[in-house]
Amino acid sequence: MIERTLLLIKPDAIERRLIGEVIRRAEVKGYDVVALEMVRPGRGILERHYAQHRGKVFFQPLIDFLLSGPMIACVLQGDRVIEGMRSIAGAGDPTTAAPGSIRGDLARDWDTPVYHTLVHSSETPLAAHGEIELWFPNLPPMRVQRTFNSPMPPPPPNLG
Amino acid sequence: MTERTLVIVKPDGVERGLVGEVLRRIESKGYRLVAVDLLTPNPATLKRHYAEHEGKPFFEPLVEFMSSSEVFAMVVEGDRVIEGFRSLAGATDPTVAAPGTIRGDFGRQWDAPVMRNLVHGSDSEVSATREIAIWFPNL
Numbered sequence: 001m002i003e004r005t006l007l008l009i010k011p012d013a014i015e016r017r018l019i020g021e022v023i024r025r026a027e028v029k030g031y032d033v034v035a036l037e038m039v040r041p042g043r044g045i046l047e048r049h050y051a052q053h054r055g056k057v058f059f060q061p062l063i064d065f066l067l068s069g070p071m072i073a074c075v076l077q078g079d080r081v082i083e084g085m086r087s088i089a090g091a092g093d094p095t096t097a098a099p100g101s102i103r104g105d106l107a108r109d110w111d112t113p114v115y116h117t118l119v120h121s122s123e124t125p126l127a128a129h130g131e132i133e134l135w136f137p138n139l140p141p142m143r144v145q146r147t148f149n150s151p152m153p154p155p156p157p158n159l160g
Numbered sequence: 161m162t163e164r165t166l167v168i169v170k171p172d173g174v175e176r177g178l179v180g181e182v183l184r185r186i187e188s189k190g191y192r193l194v195a196v197d198l199l200t201p202n203p204a205t206l207k208r209h210y211a212e213h214e215g216k217p218f219f220e221p222l223v224e225f226m227s228s229s230e231v232f233a234m235v236v237e238g239d240r241v242i243e244g245f246r247s248l249a250g251a252t253d254p255t256v257a258a259p260g261t262i263r264g265d266f267g268r269q270w271d272a273p274v275m276r277n278l279v280h281g282s283d284s285e286v287s288a289t290r291e292i293a294i295w296f297p298n299l
Binding site: 014017018019020021022023024025026027028030032033034035036037038072 | 174
């Protein structure tokens with residue numbers, strides 16, 4: 001069933017110039033980007049986004065980290081995209097996230113108060129619904145999948 | 161000298177899922193994104209953008225193609241980025257654009273009224289200033 005998920009590309013990924021690499025992986029997996037913005041969110045929206053973690057020790061450090069620079073917010077669409085994006089994002093601890101995943105290949109521990117995990121991806125359909133409403137309140141409803149009959153892009157060349 | 165350029169991933173690039181690939185190459189080269197927008201452009205915007213081609217036989221088909229679906233517009237910043245992105249994009253004709261360039265690696269001829277060459281990049285400082293004002297008036 002076609003669904004949508006919210007992907008946040010966090011300040012560490014912007015700083016490290018990995019926006020394209022993250023979006024490339026989502027597109028090559030076969031998902032469509034249906035909305036995308038470069039944002040500088042305020043504390044309020046971040047606190048609502050992470051409301052479930054309010055009161056935990058890492059809550060404020062996490063918010064502070066996300067306030068440290070611009071982010072990319074995007075909505076991805078496709079069959080089982082919520083589960084699929086969690087799968088390609090990899091485990092929450094970047095040092096040991098599986099090789100082949102975004103975090104496993106591109107992230108590690110940097111001795112920071114919270115892990116710099118490059119991306120956030122909605123955990124469940126319920127979370128995806130709430131998060132998309134929070135970040136893209138004006139997004140029109142779901143439409144037919146774009147890439148169904150499109151030719152697949154060739155594999156990326158090795159740029160050394 | 162730090163400058164800015166306007167880059168557009170055209171409808172063929174968005175449809176084929178090449179936004180990330182184009183962005184990845186821009187970032188790997190060392191440039192920085194300062195603004196992005198995923199939109200279906202209206203013909204009026206495109207007529208301003210392509211004003212220099214008004215009256216040429218490919219003008220209407222070009223505007224029609226560019227407004228047929230979503231494009232990914234962005235402002236990219238860095239020293240000599242105008243020239244640098246044109247270099248990454250490759251020659252206009254995708255069939256013979258050099259391998260290693262965006263068009264050379266991903267583009268080819270399709271049986272279509274206008275050439276589908278995946279990306280646009282401003283060709284001079286004057287064009288960059290003009291185009292950025294058209295696509296990102298609030299920047």
